[in-house]
Amino acid sequence: MKYHQILHEPGDTRDFSKTILVKSGQTVDIETLMEFISPNTTGNTLIKAVVMPKGNLSLKGVIRISKNASGSKAFLKHSVLLVGNDSQAVSIPELEIENNQVQASHASAIGPVDQAQLFYLMSRGFSQKSAIKLIIKSFLAI
Amino acid sequence: MKKSSYKKPPYKYGFSSPEISVFKSKKGISQDVVKTISTQKQEDKKMLNFRLRAYQFFNEQSLPSWGPNLSSLNLDDIYYYLKPTQKESHTWDEVPSDIKKTYDKLGIPQAEKQYLGGVKAQYESEVIYGSLMEKNQKQGVIFCGMDEALKKFPDLIWRYFGKLVPPDDNKFASLNSAVWSGGSFIYIPKNVHVELPLQTYFRINSQKMGQFERTLIIADEGSFIHYIEGCTAPIYSTNSLHAAVVEVFVKKNARVRYTTIQNWSTNVYNLVTKRAQVEENGVMEWVDGNLGSNITMKYPSNLLVGKNAHAEVLSVAVASGTQHLDTGAKAIHLAPNTTSRIISKSISLSGGRSSYRGTVFMSQGATNSRSKVVCDALILDKHSRSDTYPVNKNYEKSASLEHEATVSKIGEDQLFYLMSRGFSQSESEGMIVNGFIDPIVKELPMEYSLELNRLINLQMDGSIR
């Protein structure tokens, strides 16, 4: 799936969020491009995903700020939880910035379920399976 | 506040000496030129065939479809081999005076006396001067030119040469594999720690020269070596090409630090393939300073093949004017408990373009491995550009991979703070910029960190700019 957003007008604001559960054996491919072409625009891209065993996720997120987009603020985040064997994720966050009077940043994290959280829940009596389920639910909920 | 008046200081290494050569190949590349190079070096058939195969690969491959624009690089308009003396000198007196003058100007022999364990200087295509501290020699450390190494230690060389960067790896590695000349060979025996850094200095003097050094470092189990590379070239209007290949083998429990300060003049195309393989408990550190060249494409790569292996890349790039510096790093995690850390600081000014390009890959089986990448970019004015092109792949559920990048200008509050203390706008910008790159600069040997800071327009003794 490709999503292309252009912030045309000065002062434009766009927020793009997606929460994804990649099911067992599923392949999901998402590409976003956010272009800042006018001054004082703000755009946030937030993608959260959980990849189940044998699931496959590919995320590409581009932020492009042109020479005319002074005062723009751009942020992108890819947050991915890998659950189970054979789950795979690729994150490609890109920045192309041609104006220095801007704030632009991105963050990308692909990793396992937090061991400290897992231990905490298990010490409260949850089985590993239930604990992981709970962690995934909370991760997707916020 | 008025717009940034910050400028890179003029290139002070732009002088040249008249060309001196014992032999110069005809222009352009062809099978004949490749054969001629091998003949001049009196190589055996094995290396000749290696070169010819590589030349074939070079012809078959195309330029990369990504990255900076290489269309003005004319590979037929370059001389691929020039030999300035008949043999390598072992004391400074034996080096021809013209070449000596150049190196004196660049401050090389003094540095050796004061600080370094051994110096090799590469002028045009051959290593002309080498010395190694006696201590190192006694411990069995080998530090010599690649040509000499091939003749003296063929078995050792062929065990490693071209294994990490094969001749068909990419177009410029193929080119290097066909016409390589010079470069360093370093072998550190088991458990030997070389305390003072070994250094090499490269210089391209003739117009339209290509420089294709080939460096191979083997750090045997438990050893330690710090290798430093510095490069300059005079300013010409025609293009020069630097296409080097560096292969580093870090064996079990060994540690290698590889420091480069690249300050090629702005007519040089700097297209380099650098790769390290790190075995169990091994540590590989790249400290990479990119200031010069017209276009640089360089991504020190690390294959973490043994468990607990660690790789670090600290890089700083300053792109000004017409420069496009496309640099970054790769970390390929192929074993459990491996870690990598990549820190990239870049500055773009006066129309320059700096791009970070990197890959981190956690293969399945790289259990409990971790990687962290931090890219910070400063764009000093509205004419300049910064890009970040990272690829993060995780195929291992217990591995964690983090990446963050920020692009900004010099903070107005920081600028005001320093100016309110009496520092001019350009002095203040200089201080902030130096603070920005400090985490990398402090990893450099002192004379390089001083040089780097000076080159980036800060003089800590307070003279007004």
Added chain:
Amino acid sequence: MIKLKNISVSVDQKPILENISFNLKPSQITALMGPNGSGKSSIAYTLAGHPSYQITSGKIIFNKKDITNLSPDKRSDLGIFLANQAPIAIPGLNVKNFLWQLYKKHNSKNSITISEFRSLLDQEATNLDIKKELLDRHLNDGFSGGERKKMEILQMVISKPQFIILDEIDSGLDVDALKIISSRIKKLSVESNLSILIITHFAKILDYLKPDQVVILEKGKIKKIGDTKLVNQVETIGFNH
């Protein structure tokens, strides 16, 4: 020494100070007080020449020179020093090296060697009860609020100013630190004919540095100008009266 003549200031086109006029004399201490948001810090930044603070009308005269459009570094050259309320960090900028640059800039007639400077620095740091190890770190990077404030005073001592603005120097300092800083400032004012502008809303510091003049600000305008007695009034009744 310093005259604010009918100053009006805007930030991002929003007016924040209106028609401010008062004078500050050498060897004089002026207290600037007012509730939160009254514009006290804005006056401090305007006097120091912060680019975000646009003077839309009026003039600032410093020793008969119109400095209204002067850049911050030129104002510092004239002897104006701002001790910030929340000093910003400059990661990577080594404190000792920075202070050495600062010294050379403001003491060109009094040149000393770098080792003489180090002794001087150690002495001043001890006087201000600043931990030595802070001098080897990066400016304000990871420093506590109190440490940053003391660092401002250390810079002030090195800069040999004629006019100092203390923007809420007392907030975040314990009583001992406040005493030490106040006595250092007093010592400095005896050595030169220092004019001091103290911005505060707690008045504790005014016990140590007694003001000759008190200016009360409210919603960007001057409410009242008076003498020390005003301080007592503010303490007992508060700002609304």
